[in-house]
Amino acid sequence: MLRRLIVIVTAAILFNSSLTLAQSKKPKLPDKFPPSPLEITTPDPLLPRLPKDKQPLSSEERQKLEPALDALNQEAAMKLQAGDQVTAFEIWNRELRLRRFLGLLAEVQALSRVGAIAWKQNDSQEVQYITQRLQAIQKQAQSQKAVDLELWRSLGQAYQNVRSPKLALEAYDPVLLTVRQQKDPTAIVETLKIIGELHLSWFDYSKAAPIYEELLSLATSQKDSLNEVAYLQRLAEIYEQTQQPQMSLNILSKLAEIYVNENNLTEIPELKLAIGSNYESLAKKDPNLLLEAFKNYQESYTTAWQLQQYVRAGEALQKLIALYRSQGQIEEALQTSQILVETQAQSANFYGMMQAYDQIGQLYLERKEYPQALTAFQKGLELAQQLKHEEAYFTGQIEKVSKANF
Template sequence: MLRHLIVIVTAAILFSSSLTLAESKKPKPPDKFPPSPLEITTPDPLSPRSPKDKQPLTLEEQQKLEPALDALNQEAAAKLQAGEPEAAFEIWNRELRLRRFLGSLAEVQALSRVGAIAWNQNDSQEVQYITQRLQAIQKQTQSQKTTAPIDLKLWRSLGEAYQNVRSSKLALEAYNQVLLVVRQQQDPTAVVEILKTIGELHLSWFDYRKAAPVYEELLSLATSLGQGVNQVTYLQRLADIYEQTNQPQQSLNVLNKLAEIYVNENNLTEIPELKLAIASDYESLAKKDRNFLPEAFKNYQESYTTAWQLQEYVRAGEALQKLIALYRSQGQVDEALQSSQILVQTQAQAANFYGMMQAYDQIGQLYVERKEFPQALTAFQKGLELAQQLKHEEAYFTGQIQKVSKANF
């Protein structure tokens, strides 16, 4: 019994010792990311001086270093073209390390260039290295704000570089810094330029709600400066934004301003599509307040009539279909029938035989609702004639004719 107990205790001690040994030999987990190659401090043959020497380069040193760095860039580009991306980025990283000697602006512009290449090559690690370096430069620049004036060119370059590596939030931070300064300088041209960049950046990431106030301000500036062409551009952007964010009232405000401009300029070609959008917004609002219905009907009708005058029969047909659907939703069968008869003529003008066939089907259904079966039968027969020509939906129209014939007799 005692010997058995000794064996058990000894085995437990040996097992415990092996665990301790295994733990002591267990390898340390590797770093999640290797150190950035942009932070290597090994002396480089092209270095004009020690990295610790913070004095700016002399003109002679700059003139000697810049061509050497441009040569590195060309060498890296050749490697990439030859299908050697790892070798290419190794050279580019060397170039980027050396660009620091030429100052923050030159470095940021180089980081921006290589960052765009890294993004296009799907090199996420290189993109990360470049983004980290850009953030370090931004932090350093921000710390100098109290002792030196804002370097707008540097901040603009930071914004562009962040865009190239698709860091939209960081890009917006940089551009907002620029915007703050140009507002203080009361430079309307620069304000417009930066607002346009910020607006486009928001739209590129489908952030419509943040884009809206930017384009509203751009519209206000264009209006105050009498820039008609720009007004139209910003109104069109806002119309898209409010449509995407399902804000019909705001959309209407914008679309009605656009319509006023087009009418004043006698630019009628834009009116049918515009009136269609206006009518759609009024229809959306009418779901909560029926007082908007008359405006919806009116604008669908104006869309149709203007398109007909312009001989844009496809657009006219589209407006009529929307108008008919609205009439039917409100139980206005007579008006829906009249519009459907006009739709047949419109589709004929557009040589849209499939559309004519659908219009006859719609007329037949409306007559069935009114229990006017002979008229419904005539409509379905005309629909069948077109279906036979198109070799499409023949069985459907034959079935409708049989149903109506039974109901009629």
């Protein structure tokens, strides 16, 4: 018994000792941030001199290095095409490390190219390495007295390729400032367009709006009607997204005026619908504006019917019916609903016809005109049976009206 106790105590002491020893030897934490392969300084056979040498390459050295780097790019592309992504990016990283000896612009352009590929291949680690290197180059560029427009534009494009819109916007700021100082209208417009698209890609509508307002102003002053329409369309989209009905109304009205002057009526029905919706929103504070909403919905329907845009005509009629109902004008709503049935028939929209008959039935029910409501629901059921859709609903409505009527 004593012997057994000694064994147990000894085992316990050994266990505790080994536990203490294990605790004292803490395992090494893995390196969470491995060094960027773009910062490796190991000498490369293609490099004529050591990286420590800051002397620029001679023209002869550049002539030797450039085709060698182009060959590395081709080799990497072939590896990627063959399915060896790891080796491909190892080769590209080697190319990128050496590209920096050809100058900042050459390096940024290469980073931009490889960054686009890395993003497409969903290689987030490579994208991070490239983004970090671009930021380091940006700091160098900021320290320069003069703004190198080509370099900053290339930085902006590179950031776009790695999907970093905020960083891209930072890169285009000095570009815009410089071209404004140079009073270069073409460069100003091109830069503003890029900045506007970047804001939209970030869904930053509040910052995109003044950019497109400036572009619109420039296009108007230059009588550039094509771009004027494009910027108005962009602004209409922006003000719709930001729920600014008055601003949206101003833009859409300008668009409508342009289309009418150009006799381009195809766009009018949709525009008039949007204008009517904005008036309807503004009418919540000023009910008098409802008349403008009615007027624009009617114009939308009339023009759409003339152009045989029956789907759009149906949308305009639905808007009119909703407005009539909201104002308690049931008779007008019924008359418009009958026109809606004909419109849906013109476009062979049987589902739309079925819904229109349901709407007519509901309107007759409001007026307790049960025979008329019954007829409408029966016509709706006929269509429902053809479509094999909502048959039970219309059967229920018919039973309900029959009980109420008799």
